[in-house]
Amino acid sequence: MSDTLRLFVPGKPEYVRAVRMAVSAVASGAGFDVEAVEDIKVAVSEACANVVCHGANPQHTGYEVSCVLFDDRLVIRVIDQAGGYDAGRYKEPEAGELREGGLGIFIIKALMDEVSIDSEIGKGTLIQMIKRHSIR
Helix, strand or coil: CCEEEEEEEECCHHHHHHHHHHHHHHHHHCCCCHHHHHHHHHHHHHHHHHHHHHCCECCECEEEEEEEECCCEEEEEEEECCCCCCHHHCCCCCHHHCCCCCCHHHHHHHHCCEEEEEEECCCEEEEEEEEECCCC
16 A cells, blocks of 8 residues: 655746655655655755756646655656656766766665656656665
């Protein structure tokens, strides 16, 4: 059995904080420890910021965030129907290449237990993030 929270979010930077707080409340209520909640908040912020910065498309002004809470994990999906990108061309930055900007996916993968990205140019992007726990 699972519980689901679904948010439809305007594609504006000022709403990233609201999403982060809502997802944080779900994770906290589910019994994730403070460190895990902080990891989740940062990962969600990065995913939403990617949509706002890179998914800009006048025809699609918003995006969807869903949180599905299972007994052993929280599954978060950030879905936009805007620009999309060629996920096959993404490469992990190397230590000497670290720079400000362009690290969102790298950060998300470092903080979450599982991350999958499905993106198609002209169609949009789905980022699925999973954080596991054994408290429930």
